[in-house]
Amino acid sequence: MLEPRDTRLRDLFQAAGHEEPTTDLAARIMARVAVTPMARSTVVKPLIGRWGWIGMGTVAVGLLAVALFAEPGAATPPAPLARLTDLANRMPLPSGDWPIWAIGASACIAVFMLLDRSLSHRLGLR
Amino acid sequence: MDTAVHIRRTLDGDTRAYAEVVRTYQHMVYTICHRVLRNTEDAEEATQDSFVKAYQHLRSWNGNSKFSTWLYSIAYRTAISHGRRRRSDTSSVDALTHHPTATENSGNDRSELRRHLDQALAQLPSEDAAVLSFFYLEEMSVDEIVTVTGLGASNVKVKLHRGRKKLLDALERTLGPETKALLFDHA
Numbered sequence: 001m002l003e004p005r006d007t008r009l010r011d012l013f014q015a016a017g018h019e020e021p022t023t024d025l026a027a028r029i030m031a032r033v034a035v036t037p038m039a040r041s042t043v044v045k046p047l048i049g050r051w052g053w054i055g056m057g058t059v060a061v062g063l064l065a066v067a068l069f070a071e072p073g074a075a076t077p078p079a080p081l082a083r084l085t086d087l088a089n090r091m092p093l094p095s096g097d098w099p100i101w102a103i104g105a106s107a108c109i110a111v112f113m114l115l116d117r118s119l120s121h122r123l124g125l126r
Numbered sequence: 127m128d129t130a131v132h133i134r135r136t137l138d139g140d141t142r143a144y145a146e147v148v149r150t151y152q153h154m155v156y157t158i159c160h161r162v163l164r165n166t167e168d169a170e171e172a173t174q175d176s177f178v179k180a181y182q183h184l185r186s187w188n189g190n191s192k193f194s195t196w197l198y199s200i201a202y203r204t205a206i207s208h209g210r211r212r213r214s215d216t217s218s219v220d221a222l223t224h225h226p227t228a229t230e231n232s233g234n235d236r237s238e239l240r241r242h243l244d245q246a247l248a249q250l251p252s253e254d255a256a257v258l259s260f261f262y263l264e265e266m267s268v269d270e271i272v273t274v275t276g277l278g279a280s281n282v283k284v285k286l287h288r289g290r291k292k293l294l295d296a297l298e299r300t301l302g303p304e305t306k307a308l309l310f311d312h313a
Contacts, residue, residue, distance in 0.1 A: 006262075
């Protein structure tokens with residue numbers, strides 16, 4: 001609630017009104033606006049989305065769990081890996097002895113290439 | 127038509143709609159700039175800059191706050207930064223050597239009253255003069271003034287209290303007898 005003196009000051013300010021600019025001010029503003037580009041709104045979007053991180057996190061946790069709980073030197077691989085091993089055995093690989101690190105490295109290269117293609121696509125580089 | 131409609135049309139590429147926004151708010155934006163800078167030329171330049179900045183960043187106005195509050199905030203900050211630049215350039219202040227405008231040339235009571243008010247406000251720090259204008263002319267709340275100026279609520283209250291006292295003292299010295307009677311007889 002305004003005090004009486006505030007009310008009188010408000011009345012004075014409003015009686016005096018706004019300052020008067022020169023008559024062509026609006027035209028000058030619009031002349032500048034006409035040659036000014038409007039800034040594009042920047043939407044910050046992560047390159048790897050939420051589901052991408054969830055997927056990668058799940059795979060990482062899964063691999064960590066297998067590494068921690070697999071018995072070293074066991075004749076058969078742990079149950080979760082048994083199906084993968086079986087699948088790998090049925091893959092049409094060239095005959096010969098394929099060490100496990102070579103298969104793992106190839107899989108990593110494939111994953112990184114896919115990730116690179118996906119990120120390049122999102123950035124519009126390809 | 128509603129300002130929000132003009133803004134939507136401006137965002138859709140209709141620059142003429144922005145002319146309506148300029149027409150609606152130019153007087154208050156110019157008043158803010160003039161009260162801070164006290165110089166017609168600088169105030170007009172700051173007003174132009176404020177509207178151009180507002181146009182450039184129109185997409186960042188989210189519609190949740192009042193457009194006037196957002197625009198006046200740009201105007202206030204632009205005027206303050208012009209003032210800092212001017213102080214380093216040491217250019218002139220013409221609050222007391224008034225530039226007559228079309229309305230003032232007609233010599234009406236309103237412009238005479240405004241001249242007295244300008245003279246009185248010129249004796250206050252420019253930030254205080256702007257804060258008083260927001261409070262009494264635009265009837266903004268302390269919270270709105272805080273949003274516009276970026277000052278703390280207690281700082282705004284102090285500026286209002288101190289500014290009001292100084293303004294009344296200055297008005298008592300500069301106003302004509304009729305207006306003085308109107309302001310001070312019942313105080």
